[in-house]
Amino acid sequence: MAGDTTRTAYRTCPLCEAACGLELTVTGDRVVAARGDRDHVFSHGFICPKGATFGQLTADPDRLRRPMLRRGDRHEEVGWDEAFAAIEAGLRPVIERHGPDAVAFYLGNPNVHTMAGGLYLAPLLRAVGSRNIFSASTVDQMPKHVSCGYLYGNPLAIPVPDVDRTDFLLMLGANPWESNGSLATAADFPGRLKAVQARGGRFVVVDPRRTRTAEHADEHLFIRPGTDAYLLFGIVHTLFEENLVDLGALTGHVTGVDQVRDLARAFSPETVTGVCAVPAERIRGLAREFAAAPTAAVYGRIGTCTVEFGTLTSWLVDVVNVLTGNLDRPGGVMFPLPAHLRPQTRPGGKGFRVGRWHSRVRGLPEVKGELPVATLADEIETPGEGQVRAFVTVAGNPVLSTPNSGRLDRALGGLDFMVSVDPYLNETTRHAHVVLPPTDAARKGHYDFSFLALAVRNFAAYSPPALPPDPGGMDECDILARLTLIATGGGAGADPAVLHDRMLEEALQRVSAATGHPAADLRPLVNGDHPAERLLDVALRTGAYGDLFGAQPGGLSLARLLENPHGIDLGPLQPRIPSVLRTPSGTVELCAAPIVSDVDRLRAALDRQRDDLVLVGRRHLRSNNSWMHNVPALIKGRDRCTLQIHPMDAERLALTDGDDASVTSRAGSVSARVEVTDRVMPGVVSLPHGWGHDLPGTRLSVAATRPGVNSNVLTDELATDVLSGNSVLNGIPVAVKATGSATSSS
């Protein structure tokens, strides 16, 4: 813009879990360029193609900036007061007539990339009081929470691979060369893996696809989708059989080792090889190499969670780490200590349990306060007391990202009322009666409440807003506060400051209860220009490295983070056992009863007939689920939404590269362009997820030019991991045949 000054702003990238530092060039009211912040304490200048489009994403002309109200089958822009009045008129009667469970929520994964999501969703959910809470967690990661809940007593205590110090890294179902890591925040994950090799270490990838990560690995092993639990049990069996179990410093802090030995007896490498397709001798070799390495870590990710035995697999990942003494030691897997939390000082707690309530239709147990999203359509479609009649989505697109999405899409059309907090009219929000768009990421402050608790090195960073507020826009904290006040009867016109003040007072009362300092004395000491900043200041000052409101000089506070725009390094991860453990025994409890009973199911499935052809997903560096397909720079180039198939299967099915093929499962059918490649193993086909932008009523003009097909038309809502309720998205039985043009139907 002519005459506008140009300045630099620093910001943590909110577009994936890697938490890279960005250096933004700001001209006037626009971010005109983004590059890696070379002085950032964690990412040291690394950036991926998504981060480089930060300015384009935030300035996307299709992005909504004012509320939209649905009239008939069209959405029209309206003022904020009219939008909130419509929500009060639509939502309150449903709650009053049918009770809180008649309102369902779906929380998408962008919520873990905003401060509003970390701070303001909980009060909203509490205000409504519905048991019908769903989220992306039961699409991709609930098995890890459940296994950690049983092992450590806390589903949020997730050990991450200490990739910067390990000698041997075994990765299953993870592709950080494309994803940049998940449930392990490690900016420049590829660079960190190259460093493992440069210092003489090794990393091995186990995956049904030869991913980019596998191409760089010291070894890649194909595995039949959904069978990682068998491979890992084969490793555990070998560790016991060859006397390789050595708890090291964990001795005295682990219970259930003998029970694991008993459970592993049925899973010798020679028994499991026929199921998982990894040679028995290689399974034994992995166990020996892992046990012999000075330090080693198993890291399992999406491919280990989105399967029938997801929780068992996630559990076995940690069992191998425990049995080889690699849990909680440098170079193994370790528990981060984020700056906004105050750690407990002694081990022990109430432990973890599921099933405090069950879903109405299928009787699926509650896990971590929510129900499996695989049963959301059941709850909307099935009449009776407790039927879901109203729906609230926050930053989610379940029509593309949840199983049998064709059925869910139809179910959403039958709701009495729906409201979406979302910047786009997408495949899901097109059903909403009201869409409330928050201001874009450049106008928000940012602190990673979620990912600093998963970082492979302890650090803290806060980014103030890079751009001034949009005068006609609304901050997401204010949006969620106003929804909360509507739910509690405060009315559509209630001032969100009422909730902001209440939340700060509650935070100070908690500090007061813990420290004895009167809340009234602390309040004048709290800093911040924004309600989320003030809550962050309280959390930082009373957190693990905090200044305790002056009692700990030099400690962290919002002011310290503002003085350090490239972040503050808090050092390598430190051992935290036993104090991190919240199990009733205060030990790592290896054999919780639900885990043991699911091993029976795994054993029974050893002899099961395997399907001829199964579907798996895949991730691309330029994509993150369905969020970023409306940015020209991220979707240009060759068509990425192809059906990958091995040459042997292609020959058997008379398919050649570039053909169109129909792919059919129990749930639905799509037609996709065939890509013949030996990057997938025989018997496996692969489609990326997050595509299918060809539905009417959306406003995604760029994505619509390259719509792709929705792989979740094929995934089956009836298939879930029993222990966690997580959807099974990998290993879907499919039939493939030559067909005409590429479309989807269900």
Ligand code: SF4
């Ligand atoms: S790796 Fe993730 S956090 Fe880093 S620049 Fe890319 S999208 Fe942003």
